[in-house]
Amino acid sequence: MTVEVNLGDGEQAVEAVRNELIADGVPAALAAGDPGLWGPEARAEAEIRLGWLNLPLTSRELLPEITKLVEKAHAEGLDNVVLAGMGGSSLAPEVICATQDVPLTVLDTTDPHQVRRALAAPLERTLVVVSSKSGGTIETDSHRRIYEKAFRDAGLDPTEHMVIVTDPGSPLEQAAIEAGYQVVLADPNVGGRYSALSAFGLVPSALAGANVVRLLDEAAAVQPLLEGDEGNPGLDLGALLGARALDGRDKLVLRDAMSDISGLPDWIEQLIAESTGKEGKGILPVVGADAAEADDQFAVSIGPDGGTAVDGPLGAQFLVWEYATAIAGRVLGINPFDQPNVAESKENTTAILRESGDGPLPAGTPILTDGPVEVYGEVPGNPKNLADVLTWLLRAIPDRGYLAIMAYLDREAAFDAAPIGESSFEEMTETWAAADVSTLRSLLDYRTDHAVTFGWGPRFLHSTGQYHKGGPAAGVFLQITGAVTDDVEVPGKPYTLGRLQLAQALGDLRALASRGRPAVRLHLTDRVAGVRHLLSVAEEL
Numbered sequence: 001m002t003v004e005v006n007l008g009d010g011e012q013a014v015e016a017v018r019n020e021l022i023a024d025g026v027p028a029a030l031a032a033g034d035p036g037l038w039g040p041e042a043r044a045e046a047e048i049r050l051g052w053l054n055l056p057l058t059s060r061e062l063l064p065e066i067t068k069l070v071e072k073a074h075a076e077g078l079d080n081v082v083l084a085g086m087g088g089s090s091l092a093p094e095v096i097c098a099t100q101d102v103p104l105t106v107l108d109t110t111d112p113h114q115v116r117r118a119l120a121a122p123l124e125r126t127l128v129v130v131s132s133k134s135g136g137t138i139e140t141d142s143h144r145r146i147y148e149k150a151f152r153d154a155g156l157d158p159t160e161h162m163v164i165v166t167d168p169g170s171p172l173e174q175a176a177i178e179a180g181y182q183v184v185l186a187d188p189n190v191g192g193r194y195s196a197l198s199a200f201g202l203v204p205s206a207l208a209g210a211n212v213v214r215l216l217d218e219a220a221a222v223q224p225l226l227e228g229d230e231g232n233p234g235l236d237l238g239a240l241l242g243a244r245a246l247d248g249r250d251k252l253v254l255r256d257a258m259s260d261i262s263g264l265p266d267w268i269e270q271l272i273a274e275s276t277g278k279e280g281k282g283i284l285p286v287v288g289a290d291a292a293e294a295d296d297q298f299a300v301s302i303g304p305d306g307g308t309a310v311d312g313p314l315g316a317q318f319l320v321w322e323y324a325t326a327i328a329g330r331v332l333g334i335n336p337f338d339q340p341n342v343a344e345s346k347e348n349t350t351a352i353l354r355e356s357g358d359g360p361l362p363a364g365t366p367i368l369t370d371g372p373v374e375v376y377g378e379v380p381g382n383p384k385n386l387a388d389v390l391t392w393l394l395r396a397i398p399d400r401g402y403l404a405i406m407a408y409l410d411r412e413a414a415f416d417a418a419p420i421g422e423s424s425f426e427e428m429t430e431t432w433a434a435a436d437v438s439t440l441r442s443l444l445d446y447r448t449d450h451a452v453t454f455g456w457g458p459r460f461l462h463s464t465g466q467y468h469k470g471g472p473a474a475g476v477f478l479q480i481t482g483a484v485t486d487d488v489e490v491p492g493k494p495y496t497l498g499r500l501q502l503a504q505a506l507g508d509l510r511a512l513a514s515r516g517r518p519a520v521r522l523h524l525t526d527r528v529a530g531v532r533h534l535l536s537v538a539e540e541l
Contacts, residue, residue, distance in 0.1 A: 042335035051189030084143035085131035087462030088192030102209035135172025218315025238327025259303030270463035277467025348507030401474035
């Protein structure tokens with residue numbers, strides 16, 4: 001089993017970087033877990049973040065425990081598996097389950113409509129996996145509280161319907177043990193975005209029905225190749241990523257080619273953006289574009305697509321991309337294991353909630369209203385309508401810059417239009433097409449040569465959010481929020497999910513504004529009508 005990386009154009013620069021890495025003994029040193037590869041300032045962090053190198057072997061120790069959990073769930077008829085987790089705790093299981101075509105409901109959102117839909121599934125058949133290294137992640141903590149109350153209200157024992165995945169010694173572990181929950185401990189020497197083959201990736205996937213032994217086998221098969229200088233796909237890919245970025249091509253266009261893997265670019269996006277986007281440097285993954293179009297972009301395909309491509313089974317892909325990201329970090333001269341700017345938006349969110357008390361959040365006053373869309377922010381030139389605002393955003397993108405669209409909405413927005421069962425299939429299909437705000441990425445991408453990215457909030461805060469604030473100061477930001485019509489209380493907390501969601505959006509805007517980044521917020525006073533109007537305006541630009 002191998003993973004082949006075809007370097008494509010620009011081989012000379014890539015080979016120079018690759019040869020330098022070999023001359024420095026990097027492949028052998030990384031295989032041995034040398035924490036000094038990223039410089040003295042990164043050493044302390046690297047010493048406790050290299051456990052992912054051995055997960056194809058060490059994670060096998062979890063298999064008996066996972067097997068017992070799966071057997072117990074089957075015996076008790078718990079076939080609706082819900083994963084409450086953010087970032088690395090949710091993205092890998094989502095890819096694993098989509099690829100193996102097993103059902104998994106992923107809650108990495110604070111959107112009350114999306115959470116309420118998950119709660120509508122039969123609770124007596126529901127098993128919630130709460131995944132968090134510490135348990136302090138505000139989104140996951142909220143989901144845990146909401147489900148605990150839902151189970152109790154339904155006359156069910158939460159300890160029979162929830163499994164906790166966390167680090168040993170974490171506050172969540174202690175609280176879970178005291179409450180009587182089933183707890184699976186992960187390797188504490190693995191960072192979240194490198195945790196695909198750890199308990200965080202394996203436990204929810206196995207409970208949903210995925211074959212996780214096969215994943216470990218796939219990773220183990222490619223592991224020996226990562227120890228040498230020749231035929232090392234992780235070295236080749238890492239040299240490619242690093243060399244392209246050094247050469248000014250720092251926008252990585254990720255393409256799904258003829259591959260059996262589903263959704264891997266979303267996982268790669270977090271891994272690379274959060275690992276490299278710091279100190280004014282970084283590689284920005286662009287998911288959804290057809291091809292690289294500008295001289296600051298390059299494309300990599302997942303699957304046997306020729307050109308520059310990475311081909312191989314999912315378990316091997318996980319390990320190779322992690323290895324390559326660590327290599328690219330060395331080439332760029334950054335620490336690929338920390339995320340120094342992620343906490344800032346979290347702290348802003350907490351501050352906004354605290355400062356606002358029971359009163360309204362500091363949303364500001366719209367500079368204009370165009371139908372069901374309110375516009376907030378500073379837009380020069382006295383814009384008259386939404387078209388003027390979108391045109392300004394596109395023109396504001398600097399040379400070698402990018403536009404980031406960030407939607408704090410329901411990822412399954414079609415269901416906002418009409419509850420399941422009240423619309424025909426044709427009506428639902430039409431609504432889906434009209435209400436899918438992610439379509440905005442391709443509409444605006446068509447109108448600029450610059451990179452355009454799309455992220456769901458607050459999910460992206462644990463991913464590209466690090467790059468937005470720590471990477472090159474070249475971003476222009478379009479944030480989209482929406483009115484909440486059916487909010488969800490967070491037990492034990494003085495806020496609802498809808499209030500938390502808006503506070504997160506405003507907190508991230510505050511972080512961007514503190515850096516002078518151009519940013520506009522569009523608020524949809526009616527979500528479905530607002531998205532339709534927004535897409536209609538974008539189509540006419």
